[in-house]
Amino acid sequence: MFTSSLKTTKSEEIFAAAQKLMPGGVSSPVRAFKSVGGQPIVFDRVKGAYVWDVDGNQYIDYVGTWGPAICGHAHPEVIKALHDALEKGTSFGAPCVLENILAEMVIDAVPSIEMVRFVNSGTEACMSVLRLMRAFTGREKIIKFEGCYHGHADMFLVKAGSGVATLGLPDSPGVPKSTTENTLTAPFNNLEAVKALFEQNPDQIAGVILEPVVGNAGFIPPDGGFLPGLRELTREHGALLVFDEVMTGFRIAYGGAQEKFGIMPDLTTLGKVIGGGLPVGAYGGRRDIMQMVAPAGPMYQAGTLSGNPLAMTAGIKTLEILRQPGSYEYLETVTKRLADGLLQIARETGHAVCGGSISGMFGLFFTEGPVHNYEDARKSDLQKFSRFHRGMLEHGVYLAPSQFEAGFTSLAHTDTDIDRTLQAAREVMAKL
Ligand SMILES: *Cc1c(COP(=O)(O)O)cnc(C)c1O
Secondary structure: OOOOOOOOHHHHHHHHHHHHHOHHHOOOHHHHOOOOOOOOOOEEEEEEOEEEEOOOOEEEEOOHHHOOOOOOEOOHHHHHHHHHHHOOOOOOOOOOHHHHHHHHHHHHHOOOOOEEEEEOOHHHHHHHHHHHHHHHHOOOEEEEEOOOOOOOOHHHOOOOOOHHHHOOOOOOOOOOHHHHOOEEEEOOOOHHHHHHHHHHOOOOEEEEEEOOOEOEOEOEOOOOOHHHHHHHHHHHOOOEEEEEOOOOEOOOEOOHHHHHHOOOOOEEEEOHHHHOOOOOEEEEEOHHHHOOEOOOOOEOOOOOOOOOHHHHHHHHHHHHHHOOOOHHHHHHHHHHHHHHHHHHHHHHOOOOOEEEEEOOEEEEEOOOOOOOOHHHHOOOOHHHHHHHHHHHHHOOEEOOOOOOOOEEOOOOOOHHHHHHHHHHHHHHHHOO
């Protein structure tokens, strides 16, 4: 299977050992390269737009540790700030001023967030926000969309994206029916389906949660009327609108998708970028709703390491870099060049593709498209994607090892990196 011109002896050794120690040899499923075949590259270090594996191969990286590395890996200012913070200790378990600073930055940036609670991952943010949706409305049902991923909590493992989609898994064993019977699903970009669910479940739906731009079923932007339509429908039915901006927050605009599309959700989840590469998640929104969270209110949610000083430091420094003028214009330009270039080369070399980009997020499907939802995305030629992925790897380009994951650029990606990537794509696509 793995007939590579890359020297990967050490990666192979380490991954073989890992498979005896950890299920599938990894700490998170998609990393195992199962859907693209071959075996994963074991990383040694990361810097700027590049990663190096344990065999010394260098790659241009479009995964960016799944989103957080938006300023480039190991940004010197982030590393310096972390060194300084480290001297003061690694965990407090008590209030610290760094939480205020990051909270203020998040509240200033994200239009709908008036108060915020920090947690340790996107999963934790989403499971907490779900509890809050239910606590606030006194209703139990929620609507999510097929192919959207909101972390691995039981209630969300219904028609989920990311690794669940990548591995083609049915809804996970171990998730009791009783925890998902209140999870209703609709196809993304389908307002009629959402309307029907509201009509079939009067006064029972706590809210609608979605990735405002899908990244976990591949890259799928919202159709023009979709987000405004959801805002209207939820308001009409006394339900909450929740944007899961764990991926899009501080990525497709400083204020996330809600700023980009001018839609005010009631609640928002964040993660990835706001941790600057350390484990952080957050949820926030309207003050009257957030006041329900303990100890201000009765809805319980807690965390030993939440608000961790190192994680807050990396987040603060990352947002400071991002908020400098021109950051998002740069991401937009560099990413569009990449996405447009890939589409053009694919078409010139005779492949049916579709895709696009918004700011530092992009995607390419091996299907004519258009892709409006997960069902459309699944029409992609996955075999072709696998060969493309492997070919790019051998040409020194590290793409997400799944058709059902968006790609990410960073402030560290230069025009030269894009040129080299497109040159590699031209060679690989010609032989697909
Ligand atoms: C990554 C992601 C999550 C889960 O975050 P983790 O930190 O991996 O738990 C949730 N929602 C979205 C939209 C994500 O992209």
